[in-house]
Amino acid sequence: MDNFNWNFPTEIVYGEGRVNEIGKIAKSYGKKAMIATYKRGGFLDPIIDNVESLLREAGIEFVTFTGIEPNPRAQTIDKAIEIFKSEQCDFVIALGGGSVIDGSKYIAATGFSGGKSWDYVVLGDRVPREYTGAYPIIAIPTMSASGSECNAGGVLTNAETNEKSFSRSAYRYPKVAIVDPGLLTSVPLSITKDSCVDIFSHLIEHYLSSQAESEFADRATEGMILTLKENFDKIIKDPTDIAVRGQIALCSIFGWSGFQALGRMGSIPMHSIEMPLSAVYDLPHARGMTIIIPPYLKVMAEAMPARWAKLARRCFGVTEEDDLKAAKLLSVKVVEWLKDTESYLTLEDVDIPSDQFERMAEDVVRMFPGSEPSTTTGPRPITKEEIIKIYEMSQNSHLTYS
Amino acid sequence: MDNFNWNFPTEIVYGEGRVNEIGKIAKSYGKKAMIATYKRGGFLDPIIDNVESLLREAGIEFVTFTGIEPNPRAQTIDKAIEIFKSEQCDFVIALGGGSVIDGSKYIAATGFSGGKSWDYVVLGDRVPREYTGAYPIIAIPTMSASGSECNAGGVLTNAETNEKSFSRSAYRYPKVAIVDPGLLTSVPLSITKDSCVDIFSHLIEHYLSSQAESEFADRATEGMILTLKENFDKIIKDPTDIAVRGQIALCSIFGWSGFQALGRMGSIPMHSIEMPLSAVYDLPHARGMTIIIPPYLKVMAEAMPARWAKLARRCFGVTEEDDLKAAKLLSVKVVEWLKDTESYLTLEDVDIPSDQFERMAEDVVRMFPGSEPSTTTGPRPITKEEIIKIYEMSQNSHLTYS
Numbered sequence: 001m002d003n004f005n006w007n008f009p010t011e012i013v014y015g016e017g018r019v020n021e022i023g024k025i026a027k028s029y030g031k032k033a034m035i036a037t038y039k040r041g042g043f044l045d046p047i048i049d050n051v052e053s054l055l056r057e058a059g060i061e062f063v064t065f066t067g068i069e070p071n072p073r074a075q076t077i078d079k080a081i082e083i084f085k086s087e088q089c090d091f092v093i094a095l096g097g098g099s100v101i102d103g104s105k106y107i108a109a110t111g112f113s114g115g116k117s118w119d120y121v122v123l124g125d126r127v128p129r130e131y132t133g134a135y136p137i138i139a140i141p142t143m144s145a146s147g148s149e150c151n152a153g154g155v156l157t158n159a160e161t162n163e164k165s166f167s168r169s170a171y172r173y174p175k176v177a178i179v180d181p182g183l184l185t186s187v188p189l190s191i192t193k194d195s196c197v198d199i200f201s202h203l204i205e206h207y208l209s210s211q212a213e214s215e216f217a218d219r220a221t222e223g224m225i226l227t228l229k230e231n232f233d234k235i236i237k238d239p240t241d242i243a244v245r246g247q248i249a250l251c252s253i254f255g256w257s258g259f260q261a262l263g264r265m266g267s268i269p270m271h272s273i274e275m276p277l278s279a280v281y282d283l284p285h286a287r288g289m290t291i292i293i294p295p296y297l298k299v300m301a302e303a304m305p306a307r308w309a310k311l312a313r314r315c316f317g318v319t320e321e322d323d324l325k326a327a328k329l330l331s332v333k334v335v336e337w338l339k340d341t342e343s344y345l346t347l348e349d350v351d352i353p354s355d356q357f358e359r360m361a362e363d364v365v366r367m368f369p370g371s372e373p374s375t376t377t378g379p380r381p382i383t384k385e386e387i388i389k390i391y392e393m394s395q396n397s398h399l400t401y402s
Numbered sequence: 403m404d405n406f407n408w409n410f411p412t413e414i415v416y417g418e419g420r421v422n423e424i425g426k427i428a429k430s431y432g433k434k435a436m437i438a439t440y441k442r443g444g445f446l447d448p449i450i451d452n453v454e455s456l457l458r459e460a461g462i463e464f465v466t467f468t469g470i471e472p473n474p475r476a477q478t479i480d481k482a483i484e485i486f487k488s489e490q491c492d493f494v495i496a497l498g499g500g501s502v503i504d505g506s507k508y509i510a511a512t513g514f515s516g517g518k519s520w521d522y523v524v525l526g527d528r529v530p531r532e533y534t535g536a537y538p539i540i541a542i543p544t545m546s547a548s549g550s551e552c553n554a555g556g557v558l559t560n561a562e563t564n565e566k567s568f569s570r571s572a573y574r575y576p577k578v579a580i581v582d583p584g585l586l587t588s589v590p591l592s593i594t595k596d597s598c599v600d601i602f603s604h605l606i607e608h609y610l611s612s613q614a615e616s617e618f619a620d621r622a623t624e625g626m627i628l629t630l631k632e633n634f635d636k637i638i639k640d641p642t643d644i645a646v647r648g649q650i651a652l653c654s655i656f657g658w659s660g661f662q663a664l665g666r667m668g669s670i671p672m673h674s675i676e677m678p679l680s681a682v683y684d685l686p687h688a689r690g691m692t693i694i695i696p697p698y699l700k701v702m703a704e705a706m707p708a709r710w711a712k713l714a715r716r717c718f719g720v721t722e723e724d725d726l727k728a729a730k731l732l733s734v735k736v737v738e739w740l741k742d743t744e745s746y747l748t749l750e751d752v753d754i755p756s757d758q759f760e761r762m763a764e765d766v767v768r769m770f771p772g773s774e775p776s777t778t779t780g781p782r783p784i785t786k787e788e789i790i791k792i793y794e795m796s797q798n799s800h801l802t803y804s
Contacts, residue, residue, distance in 0.1 A: 001648045001649070003416055003417030003418075004414070004417070005413055005416070006413070006416070007410055007411060007413040007414065008409055009409060009410075009411050010409055011407060011408070012406070012408045013407050014406050014407070014408070014664075014665070015405030015406070016405075018405065213645070214648075214649065214652075215629045215649055216625075216649050216652040216653065219624075219626070219629050220622065222621075222625065223618075223622050223624065224618070226621055227618045230617060231617070243403045243615070246403045246616075246665065247616065247617055247618050247665075250618040250664060259661075262416075262652060263648065
């Protein structure tokens with residue numbers, strides 16, 4: 001069991017219709033808000049209209065910044081920061097999915113601390129700049145996937161260099177997250193499916209990447225995976241089910257909060273391997289994770305067979321007693337599950353060719369270096385060649401998982 | 403699934419030897435501390451000496467208040483508040499178990515807000531006084547049971563009226579909880595056993611007292627119960643095992659944090675029924691819970707058989723498919739478990755007679771009234787007669803659980 005520091009300062013305000021409390025909550029944080037959200041023209045429009053109207057009723061001034069991309073770009077965030085300052089805003093209301101909330105964190109913290117948003121991300125050996133504080137953030141998630149509404153992390157894409165990276169700062173915890181399952185029903189089923197797999201990717205990332213033992217963390221993670229699987233099936237049958245949306249929201253929030261890994265926090269190799277897909281091809285993160293998970297689980301099964309086997313047995317009904325054999329069954333079972341939920345994806349399905357594999361693998365080992373040369377961190381150092389193999393196996397489903 | 407607001411603002415600083423960080427941490431909260439702890443002469447003495455020495459090294463002034471009882475008395479707390487003020491302390495270091503930490507919360511919050519500590523507790527129809535703030539609290543738990551080091555609750559005993567009650571205030575969250583498993587090994591095995599059952603009582607309290615459904619909360623609770631049971635067995639074999647102490651600490655912290663009941667927080671009838679035992683006979687809370695749990699589970703099994711059955715199946719190996727039959731097996735299995743761990747207790751074992759049952763049951767329905775006359779809250783209103791029956795069944799083990 002490893003040492004750790006942990007808390008969860010963001011107040012979750014959970015319940016259908018509780019978005020109506022935004023005016024009252026906002027008043028605690030200042031007179032003028034920046035609403036940060038996606039561009040208009042999508043299914044979020046009525047939600048944006050409603051929040052604007054609620055703020056008007058409460059007498060809160062605001063400016064709405066609608067330009068945040070699904071993979072938020074540093075260049076866009078820097079523009080938002082200029083507007084935040086010139087409009088003399090006091091706080092940010094992040095209204096959207098993980099990309100909007102991540103982007104809002106960079107607005108609030110970079111706006112307070114100075115410089116450019118990209119100065120603060122992890123990038124190979126570079127020592128990232130450190131924030132000195134942040135303007136308050138109120139998150140109103142409109143989908144459940146990243147858990148960003150209650151954590152300190154955030155990813156960012158540099159559109160000039162086609163790099164995607166992340167950072168973490170305690171200054172960036174949202175003060176409040178209004179988790180209103182009534183808003184979450186607005187998400188189309190296809191995006192909901194991607195999101196559920198994204199949540200799964202968060203839940204297994206630390207579970208499979210540390211040698212340290214913490215049964216508490218394992219049981220917590222397994223409980224969330226089982227809850228997620230049960231509610232994934234239910235949401236496919238009825239995407240308007242409020243309680244089911246609520247259960248998935250809890251899995252997304254706590255699945256990437258550190259809680260799921262107390263005493264055994266490890267590295268995040270699957271996320272590192274996915275990042276170039278989003279950076280180079282602007283693929284939504286959740287879809288990238290769906291593509292990367294199966295080949296990763298297959299290629300790395302021998303790195304820590306006991307943990308692969310534990311997950312296979314406790315969450316995927318595997319009864320095989322030999323650890324290595326059970327470990328190898330995990331990718332098979334996960335692919336079955338993805339196919340059962342009609343979520344399975346390959347690079348072919350999203351029209352991504354193979355000509356950048358070498359360069360993408362190079363980016364991974366350069367940006368997120370492991371303990372040995374030309375590797376990235378994972379359950380053991382993962383070589384560039386293995387990363388290329390994972391991309392190759394992601395190309396199509398000819399490679400059977402059985 | 404019910405609406406809720408939730409956060410976990412206390413920073414857990416977990417790891418062996420991390421008590422050594424107290425000087426550095428304390429500096430953030432002022433120049434002079436009150437160390438609140440139990441009376442000297444017990445197994446905590448070397449730990450108290452060490453914390454005093456660490457504060458001296460860090461140049462933090464302090465006054466040590468050693469008078470807090472295992473059931474902290476309002477009268478004692480009020481004395482501590484006078485000293486806190488006359489000594490011009492800036493913050494409280496709560497060094498001890500749940501009673502010390504609970505007491506410290508009343509010192510910090512009542513000292514800040516004025517009046518007497520008992521003014522703030524729940525007491526029948528009385529509207530308790532509300533705090534206006536609190537001095538900072540740093541908790542250093544020396545045992546794992548109450549989870550008080552990371553929550554806002556606190557119980558208090560009025561030695562003049564023989565009443566015991568509680569209150570909750572967000573002002574009272576400790577800023578930091580230094581959870582050092584090296585300190586936790588100082589706890590004698592007999593107290594450790596009581597504590598494990600106390601943690602279990604917290605974990606099942608909400609699980610068994612709300613009709614609302616939240617699979618997330620159920621799975622979280624079940625995961626902690628399974629982790630607790632596994633580590634209870636281990637700690638009996640080796641009370642010095644640091645990692646096992648750490649796992650039990652996590653169960654105690656999150657088992658009474660609200661996390662275990664997100665979306666289905668219910669009432670706490672077992673605690674209400676135990677409180678008069680502590681109040682009248684000064685029985686340590688954990689021992690009282692150990693005595694009350696089995697008869698409570700037996701008497702109330704028919705109130706919500708589906709939930710009793712779920713717990714019996716998922717955590718106690720019951721395979722019976724009929725809910726009511728499975729529900730009735732829960733108390734049997736719990737008694738088996740308590741006997742296996744040599745934790746089972748009756749009122750006879752602690753020399754408590756039957757002559758106060760009527761008066762104690764009267765106290766419960768008066769202090770914690772249910773929705774119907776002469777009842778207390780629970781999975782359904784619990785009558786005074788049922789409470790007396792639970793006390794009667796707690797007398798000795800003649801009443802077999804099979």
